Amino acid sequence: MMVVGTAIAFIALLITMSSRLTTPHMALLYGDLEVGDASQIVAKLESLGVPYEITGNGRQILVPRDQALRMRMVMAEGGIPSGGSVGYEIFDDSSALGSTSFVQNINLLRALEGELARTIRSLTQVHKARVHLVMPRRELFSRDRQEPSASVVVRPQGNTALTKEHVAAIQHLLATAVPGLSPARVSVVDDKGHLLARGTGEGENGPDANVADDMRAAYEAQMTQAIESLLEEFVGAGQARARVSADMDFDRITTTAEIYDPDGQVVRSTQTVEENADSTESSGEQPVTVGSNLPDGVDAGAEGGGSSNHSARTEETVNYEITKTLKNHVRESGTIKRLSIAVLINGTYDTAEDGTRTYAPRTAEEMAQLERLVRSTAGFDAERGDTIELVNLQFADAGLVDPIDANDPLIGLSKNDYFRIAEIFVLVIVTLLVVLLVIRPLVTRIIASIPPPRHDEPGNPMLADQSGGAAPQLAAPTEQAEMPDEPPVEDLVDMAQVKGRIRSSTVKKVGQMVDQHPEESLSIIRKWMYQET
DSSP: OHHHHHHHHHHHHHHHHHHHHHSOOEEEEEOSOOHHHHHHHHHHHHHHTOOOEEETTTTEEEEEHHHHHHHHHHHHHTTOOOTTOOOGGGGGOGGGGGOOHHHHHHHHHHHHHHHHHHHHHTSTTEEEEEEEEEOOOOOTTOOOOOOOEEEEEEEESTTOOOOHHHHHHHHHHHHHHSTTOOGGGEEEEETTSOEEEOSSOOBTTBOOHHHHHHHHHHHHHHHHHHHHHHHHHHHOTTSEEEEEEEEEEOOOEEEEEEEEEEEEEEEEEEEEEEEEEEEEEESSOOOOOHHHHSTTOSOTTOOOOEEEEEEEEEEEEEEEEEEEEEEEEEEOSOEEEEEEEEEEEOOEEEEOTTSOEEEEOOOHHHHHHHHHHHHHHHTOOTTTTOEEEEEEOOOTTTTOOOOOOTTSOGGGOOHHHHHHHHHHHHHHHHHHHHIIIIIHHHHHHHHHHSOOOOTTSTTOOOOOOGGGSSOOOOOOOOSSOOOOOOOOHHHHHHHHHHHHHHHHHHHHHHHHHHHHOHHHHHHHHHHHHHHHO
16 A cells, blocks of 8 residues: 555656646736736637636736737737727727717717826836826806816836836826826826826926925936046046035016116107298278289389288207116026035055055145036035035945846846746755655565565576576566475474575575675566566
């Protein structure tokens, strides 16, 4: 029973190892799937006859590693997975032909949200996305129009975080895809509830606190990088550390001025009017004479009397324009009020013949030159209240070897290859332990329990002399040895002595043969076992 149980366990172990080694290694096709997407993928794999495994409560699907990339392209061709969102395929349904305008508008909004969510999910840093759009309708007889807005909920890939550039890219993507939507009215939130973009735009008094902090941090990082890169050209890479603290004014000021110059008079227009008037009045009737009818007028000697008037008027109007200056000054937010710069520089090292390194500080002349470089790079202004500190101290990590990148694969093997090798190694170790600790002791006990053969029994030839070369194989004993005729009483003592001596000699020779030729002995025992079965 022990032999049979051990044989069955050993056969089961061999079957398990062979099936484990011959089974194709499964790779993740898609993970964190929606229920609808998972059902569509499973149906597609079954129609193509591709083996698959479902894990993670139905949210992960595994396929053979050599078919994973091809299956992803096949699924992408069919628009699977859709991420649980509905795109423009919602209008492919012919039954929507008789729907109302309200339903059509809702479907258009759903399709637009779904397409934008799919586009955002195509970004490398984004794992999932959900978009909500608010498209207000303009009421009749209304002068005011509410601007559209949008909100986006994103889930980054793994443990990564979205940077400000990624958030700005998402905002501008939605702004260019939705009519009338501005990037400042797009709110972005991650899956942990952190607000990445407010979506309310900048206020009337300038940017909010988050935007101001970002602008200050960006300016400080830019100045720090510029100072360190310039100093490292002289002191060496990694031998200079700089920190910049900027006090910035984020008040937005608009100044409008209208200035008149009284000394800058200019004649704009001149208008001159001249009037002349003549009038004559007579005191009586003039006599009718030939002279009065002449073209030259009344005769000088004619009788009669009167008066005449003559008037003249000149009017001149001059228009002057006084010089006027209009100034509209807008000071944008983010002006520098004060800079504080701290720079730490490492010294030099002298290497002796025995390899020891001795630290030596830099000279005052070198430090003065480096300080002038920092002042010029940062735009130092003493009147503004800027301060600078340039210190020469020994770095704690000086002379250390650059750390090895832990992400570099060893001898070109990936993490999956290491797991595969470890799995095969464990299976081989288990097999060896079963053979050495289970199979070998059982075989040893079986060999020890078999009695040695008798040379005087029929069918068992005498063992050959060990000095005569290799011993021949022993024939298996018969099922029942023939009992010889009972000898006389006088011969019983002598026969017993002879048989005892022969048996002891035979056992000794068999032991020597087994010690000298273990493999041949084992083959003989196996042959006996097979004949008995």
